[in-house]
Every structure is written in C-alpha cells, then in structure tokens.
Amino acid sequence: MYSEKVMDHFNNPRNVGALEDANGIGHVGNSTCGDIMKIYVKIEDDIIKDISFKTFGCGAAVATSSMATEMVKGKTVREALKLSNKAVAEALDGLPPAKMHCSVLAEEGIKAAIEDYFKRQGIDPAAVLKE
Amino acid sequence: MTRIVYADNAATTSLSRHALEEMMPYLTKEYGNPSTVYSLGRSAKKAMENARAKIASALGCRPDEIFITSGGTEADNWAIRSAAIMKKDKGKHIISTVLEHHAVLHTLKSLEKAGYEVTYLGVDSAGNISLDELKNTIRQDTILITVIAASNEIGTIMPIAEIGALAREKGILFHTDAVQAVGHIPVNTEEMKIDLLSLSAHKFKGPKGIGALYIKKGLRLPSNMYGGAQERGLRSGTENVAGIVGMAAALEEAVSNMDNNIKKISAMRDRLIDGLLKIPYTRLTGDPVNRLPGSASFVFECIEGESMVLLLDQAGICASSGSACSSGSLDPSHVLLAIGLPHEVAHGSLRLSLNEDNTEEDVDYILEKLPPIISRLRDMSPLWEEKISGKPIK
Numbered sequence: 063m064y065s066e067k068v069m070d071h072f073n074n075p076r077n078v079g080a081l082e083d084a085n086g087i088g089h090v091g092n093s094t095c096g097d098i099m100k101i102y103v104k105i106e107d108d109i110i111k112d113i114s115f116k117t118f119g120c121g122a123a124v125a126t127s128s129m130a131t132e133m134v135k136g137k138t139v140r141e142a143l144k145l146s147n148k149a150v151a152e153a154l155d156g157l158p159p160a161k162m163h164c165s166v167l168a169e170e171g172i173k174a175a176i177e178d179y180f181k182r183q184g185i186d187p188a189a190v191l192k193e
Numbered sequence: 194m195t196r197i198v199y200a201d202n203a204a205t206t207s208l209s210r211h212a213l214e215e216m217m218p219y220l221t222k223e224y225g226n227p228s229t230v231y232s233l234g235r236s237a238k239k240a241m242e243n244a245r246a247k248i249a250s251a252l253g254c255r256p257d258e259i260f261i262t263s264g265g266t267e268a269d270n271w272a273i274r275s276a277a278i279m280k281k282d283k284g285k286h287i288i289s290t291v292l293e294h295h296a297v298l299h300t301l302k303s304l305e306k307a308g309y310e311v312t313y314l315g316v317d318s319a320g321n322i323s324l325d326e327l328k329n330t331i332r333q334d335t336i337l338i339t340v341i342a343a344s345n346e347i348g349t350i351m352p353i354a355e356i357g358a359l360a361r362e363k364g365i366l367f368h369t370d371a372v373q374a375v376g377h378i379p380v381n382t383e384e385m386k387i388d389l390l391s392l393s394a395h396k397f398k399g400p401k402g403i404g405a406l407y408i409k410k411g412l413r414l415p416s417n418m419y420g421g422a423q424e425r426g427l428r429s430g431t432e433n434v435a436g437i438v439g440m441a442a443a444l445e446e447a448v449s450n451m452d453n454n455i456k457k458i459s460a461m462r463d464r465l466i467d468g469l470l471k472i473p474y475t476r477l478t479g480d481p482v483n484r485l486p487g488s489a490s491f492v493f494e495c496i497e498g499e500s501m502v503l504l505l506d507q508a509g510i511c512a513s514s515g516s517a518c519s520s521g522s523l524d525p526s527h528v529l530l531a532i533g534l535p536h537e538v539a540h541g542s543l544r545l546s547l548n549e550d551n552t553e554e555d556v557d558y559i560l561e562k563l564p565p566i567i568s569r570l571r572d573m574s575p576l577w578e579e580k581i582s583g584k585p586i587k
Contacts, residue, residue: 072500093576096536100578116573121503
C-alpha cells in the first residue's frame with residue numbers, strides 16, 4: 063500500500079529529532095486522531111538553515127514529516143510557505159487516499175514552525191502569510 | 194537472509210500439511226460435482242459427507258447440523274439476519290456485546306436500520322461481560338443473543354456455556370461467533386447449549402474461503418442462497434469439495450492435538466507477555482488468565498501501532514495493530530475503546546498471536562527485536578518527550 067519512497071523515508075527518516083538551537087517550533091495534530099508532529103526550524107537571514115521533526119503517528123506521518131523537512135531545508139521562508147501537501151505526497155510517489163491527511167499535517171507543521179519564528183521575532187505572522 | 198517469524202495467527206494461519214494432502218485429490222483427479230450420480234460425483238459426495246461428520250464430531254453435534262459457508266463472515270451474516278427475520282413476530286430486540294467482530298457488528302447495524310433494537314453489553318477493563326447485566330437486559334421481546342466466543346483482538350474468552358444455559362432457559366436463540374475459538378479451546382454445542390455457531394477454517398490451519406454454520410436441529414432457519422438446493426436447500430451452489438475436506442482434516446488435527454497445543458502455546462504466550470511487560474508504560478490488553486492460548490495483545494504508550502507493525506516487518510516479524518491507521522479510519526479499534534483505553538493509548542496497540550507452528554526461538558526473537566523498535570519510535574515521539582519530561586508539549 064505504501065510506495066518505496068514512503069517506506070524509505072519511514073525506515074530512514076531524514077532530519078529526525080529535536081533541534082537544540084531552533085528559533086521556531088510548530089506543533090500540529092492531536093493524539094485523539096492519532097498523529098502529532100512537532101517541527102523545529104532554525105531560520106537565519108530569511109533562510110531555513112536547519113530543520114527537524116518529531117512525530118507520533120503511522121508510517122505515512124513519519125514519511126511525510128521526513129520528506130517535507132527535506133523539501134524546505136535551505137529554502138527561503140517564502141518558498142517554504144508555498145510548500146503544499148500535494149507536493150509532499152507527490153515527492154513520495156503518492157500516498158494511499160486514507161493517508162493524505164498526513165501530508166496536510168506536514169504542510170501545516172512547517173507553516174506552524176515558521177509562524178512561531180515570526181512571533182518570537184515580534185512580527186505578526188498573519189501579515190507575512192498574507193504577502 | 195531475514196528470518197520470518199509469523200505471529201499473526203489470529204489473522205490467518207498456514208495450511209496444515211495434512212489438510213493439504215487430504216485436499217490434493219479433490220483439486221486434481223477427483224473433480225466430480227457432488228450432486229451428480231456417476232461414480233466421480235459420488236466419491237466427491239462421499240468425501241464431503243465424511244468431512245461433515247468429522248466437523249460435527251469436533252463440535253459435539255450431528256453431521257446434519259453442519260452447513261458449509263464461504264467462511265466466518267458469511268456464517269455470521271446468515272445466522273444473525275435469518276434469526277432476526279425468523280423471530281420478528283416474537284420481537285425485535287437483540288443482545289450482543291461491544292467486543293464483536295465487524296462481521297457481527299455491521300450485520301447488527303444493518304438490522305438496526307431495519308427497525309430492530311440491539312443492546313450491546315459493555316465489558317470491564319479485561320474485556321469480561323457481566324452475566325447479571327445480561328440477565329437484566331433480557332426482555333419479553335428479546336429474540337437473539339449473539340456473543341463472540343473469544344475476542345480476536347484482546348483474546349478474552351466469553352462465558353459461552355453460562356450464556357447458552359441462560360438463553361435456553363429463557364427460550365431465546367443463542368448464536369456465537371466462534372471463529373477464534375474453534376480448534377483452539379474446547380467448544381461443544383450440546384454442552385454449551387448453542388443454537389447457532391460460526392467457524393472459519395483458515396483460523397485453525399485449514400484453507401481460506403471455507404467455513405461453516407452449525408444450526409441446531411429443529412431450527413427452521415431461512416435459506417441463505419437460492420439455487421440448486423445444496424446444503425439441504427439452505428445454501429445453494431456447487432460445493433467447494435477440496436475446501437470442505439481440508440477444513441475437516443485441519444479441524445480433526447487441531448482437536449486431537451488440542452491439549453498439547455494449549456499447554457505449549459500458552460507457555461510461549463506467557464513468556465512473551467512477561468517479557469514485553471518489562472517495557473515501561475506497557476499494558477496487556479484483555480484478561481491475563483482467561484484468554485486464548487495464542488493471544489498476546491498490548492498497548493505501548495506514546496507510539497503508534499502501524500509504525501510498530503512496519504518496523505517489525507523490517508525485522509521479519511508479522512503482527513497486527515488495532516490503531517486507527519491500521520483500521521483505515523480515524524478511530525482506533527472499537528474493542529480497545531470498549532475496554533476503556535483513551536484514544537491516544539489505543540493507537541499504540543499491538544497483537545501478537547501464536548499457534549502450534551511457533552517455537553520458543555520465535556519468542557526469543559520477538560523479545561530481542563521488539564524493545565529496540567519501541568525505543569526507536571518513542572525517541573521520535575513528541576508524546577514520549579512530554580511523558581518523560583512531565584512538561585506538556587503545547
């Protein structure tokens with residue numbers, strides 16, 4: 063049911079673990095529905111210098127966290143904010159329909175981490191997101 | 194080469210060698226239709242009736258009380274729907290439990306839509322029902338009690354004989370979904386006062402796609418399939434002769450080895466349970482004593498079941514989970530919620546089910562491979578971080 067790419071990212075997750083010097087952290091999901099993602103970002107000069115995740119969830123939740131973090135690493139904040147769940151799913155050679163919500167969570171996780179970074183900088187994230 | 198440890202025998206089992214050998218002639222040269230009069234057909238018919246007698250003897254009933262089906266699901270659907278239709282003039286109330294398999298649960302839901310009322314008995318944290326509650330639930334218009342003989346998910350064994358006695362005394366039909374019990378623990382339709390019983394061959398090392406419904410003599414259950422009037426007119430369609438022969442051979446073998454198997458398998462199960470309960474924040478699900486010999490089911494806090502199953506697969510271990518992600522819905526298994534587990538804990542369920550094919554080395558292998566998998570998943574779990582730091586993540 064999972065593509066080889068999903069299995070690869072599940073078995074060898076990239077960017078897994080806490081990021082000690084993170085300057086933005088996003089939490090999405092809840093334990094009732096069964097998936098929780100915590101995304102850590104280290105943003106410098108508008109660039110995502112480093113990123114990592116911790117995930118409680120199924121194979122697709124881990125794989126989408128891994129893929130999404132890989133896709134935005136080294137990108138500008140603006141580029142990272144454009145990451146869509148569809149792009150994450152496509153990069154994994156697709157997800158079973160029942161698992162598409164995991165890719166949504168990954169997209170939301172990245173956005174939440176960046177939002178947290180802006181809040182910590184005293185910038186209204188809503189204004190940035192609108193741009 | 195990766196070693197394979199198959200620990201999902203509650204899902205299905207390997208085919209018994211003896212059953213396969215018994216089946217082979219009916220998959221090759223003995224291909225006659227049992228309804229025909231020439232010798233090729235007669236020998237198929239004879240093999241089938243011989244098989245029916247073996248199944249009856251394993252259950253303590255008469256051969257003409259055994260009706261072949263395509264498996265447990267068909268037997269459950271047939272028994273429950275037909276009993277409801279047959280007794281509708283007496284009433285429309287049915288009693289069941291929250292532990293039932295979907296084959297029973299979804300059949301009951303369809304009856305609820307058709308105007309029947311179903312009371313689902315709750316269970317305690319070990320998955321046991323209360324017989325007093327059952328007694329108090331029986332009404333004038335109760336027509337059927339349907340209770341799983343042993344839970345497929347948590348292994349708890351239900352008091353089938355006591356329920357049977359109560360139902361018989363009150364004149365209420367009693368059906369049991371005995372798919373996980375038959376061939377594994379003693380089941381006797383006469384002693385347990387069972388009116389209808391579903392069984393499935395592939396759970397006791399028989400072939401897939403074949404099962405049976407025991408219908409107590411004298412119950413005039415409506416037909417399940419119209420056509421050429423096979424199975425005494427109740428379930429038409431040319432018989433799966435090889436399947437029936439294989440089912441009987443496997444059941445005969447399982448019943449004759451039952452005492453030894455129970456001893457051997459439950460000893461392995463207990464070693465597995467003792468070993469895995471050493472992992473912190475781990476609970477056994479189901480009754481610790483009153484459970485199926487092969488069933489070892491757990492919840493590991495702060496991790497998700499499907500991830501566990503996928504990593505176990507990498508290590509060559511086949512197991513199951515009742516987590517939401519494994520069930521294809523957003524909710525974890527109804528059984529795990531029914532025994533009172535919170536959603537987030539129920540997501541971390543794992544079921545290991547052993548049978549006579551397993552060895553002590555299999556248990557050693559699982560005990561070696563599973564703990565690091567749990568540590569690995571906990572290390573990447575934000576819930577675990579919260580649990581061990583005592584700080585909420587948000």
